[in-house]
Structures are given as structure tokens and as C-alpha cells.
Amino acid sequence: MKTARSFALMLLGIVIGSSLMLSAMGRQLQNSYEQQKKLSDKVSELEQEKTALEDRLHKPNQQPMIERIHVDVLGSEGGVTEIRTIDFVKQQLAWLINKPLSLLVTMPDLPVKMVDGRTFHIEQKEMIVHVKTVTVGETLYLRVTSTEVKSTQGS
Numbered sequence: 001m002k003t004a005r006s007f008a009l010m011l012l013g014i015v016i017g018s019s020l021m022l023s024a025m026g027r028q029l030q031n032s033y034e035q036q037k038k039l040s041d042k043v044s045e046l047e048q049e050k051t052a053l054e055d056r057l058h059k060p061n062q063q064p065m066i067e068r069i070h071v072d073v074l075g076s077e078g079g080v081t082e083i084r085t086i087d088f089v090k091q092q093l094a095w096l097i098n099k100p101l102s103l104l105v106t107m108p109d110l111p112v113k114m115v116d117g118r119t120f121h122i123e124q125k126e127m128i129v130h131v132k133t134v135t136v137g138e139t140l141y142l143r144v145t146s147t148e149v150k151s152t153q154g155s
Contacts, residue, residue: 037083045070048097064101069093069140074132076146081122085146088120089129096140104136111142119149 045068052067071089076082092115096103104110116131126149135141 034079034083041083041086052098064138066096066099066101066104066140067138068097069142072141072143074143074145081127081146084120084122085127085129085144088118089115089142089144092118093140093142101136101138104140108134108136111140115142115144125149 048068052065056062069090071086073082073085076085093111096111111134112131115129117128119126119128121127127146128149130145130147131142132145133141133143
């Protein structure tokens with residue numbers, strides 16, 4: 001009787017311990033994924049900048065171009081939502097890279113019109129992007145917020 005109870009308690013301890021370890025490892029894996037995604041985005045951004053600088057070196061008298069896009073997500077706790085928001089905004093504006101800066105000088109509200117109020121999905125949540133600040137230059141800089149769309153179900 002005592003042996004069976006001791007064995008059952010030992011098995012319970014093993015199950016609880018392994019569940020806690022699995023949870024901790026899952027959280028660590030998620031954090032590692034987020035960090036890897038941010039770093040790979042940074043590497044990609046730096047490669048684009050390097051290419052743009054090499055092009056500028058070989059063509060010194062050309063007009064200024066939009067070389068890259070930098071997005072900050074205000075009020076974000078980081079994680080998947082921030083990464084996906086940045087990816088979404090950059091995807092919407094990607095066609096502007098290597099276009100003349102004069103395009104945004106003549107139409108400064110173009111990035112706002114292309115991104116503000118757009119929705120996208122993250123893990124079965126619908127998110128909406130609002131542009132707070134746009135700075136026009138060789139680096140197009142945007143500050144945005146991303147909030148979950150509250151579904152309005154009528155009765």
C-alpha cells in the first residue's frame with residue numbers, strides 16, 4: 001500500500017515536473033523565435049542599406065532615393081504582434097524602395113493613405129494599423145499603432 005502510494009506520488013511529480021519543463025522550454029523557444037525574427041529583419045535591412053550605399057557610390061550624381069523603411073510600433077509589448085505589424089507595414093510600402101524621394105515630396109500623405117486604417121490578421125485576431133508619424137527622407141520613418149478590432153455582432 002505504501003509502496004503503491006509512493007510510486008503514484010513519484011509519477012505525479014514526474015508528470016508535473018515534465019509539464020513545467022515543457023512550458024518553460026516553449027516560452028524560451030517563442031522568445032528565441034521572436035529574437036531571431038528581429039535579428040533577421042535587421043540583417044535584411046542592413047543588406048539593403050549596403051546595396052543602396054554601393055549604388056550611390058557608383059552613381060554619385062543621381063537624385064535622392066527612398067532607400068529603406070523603418071517602422072516603430074507605439075505601445076507595443078514586443079513579441080509576435082509587433083513583428084507582424086512591422087512586416088505588414090513594410091510589405092504595404094515596399095514598392096517605394098528605390099523610388100525617387102521627389103515622389104513623397106509631391107505626395108507626402110501617400111504612406112498614410114496606404115497604411116492607415118488597414119487591417120490584417122494575427123493568430124485569429126483582426127488588427128488595425130493607425131499611422132501616428134511619418135518622416136520623409138532617404139529612410140522613410142513611420143510610427144504606428146496596432147490595435148485589435150473589436151467585433152460588433154448585432155442581435
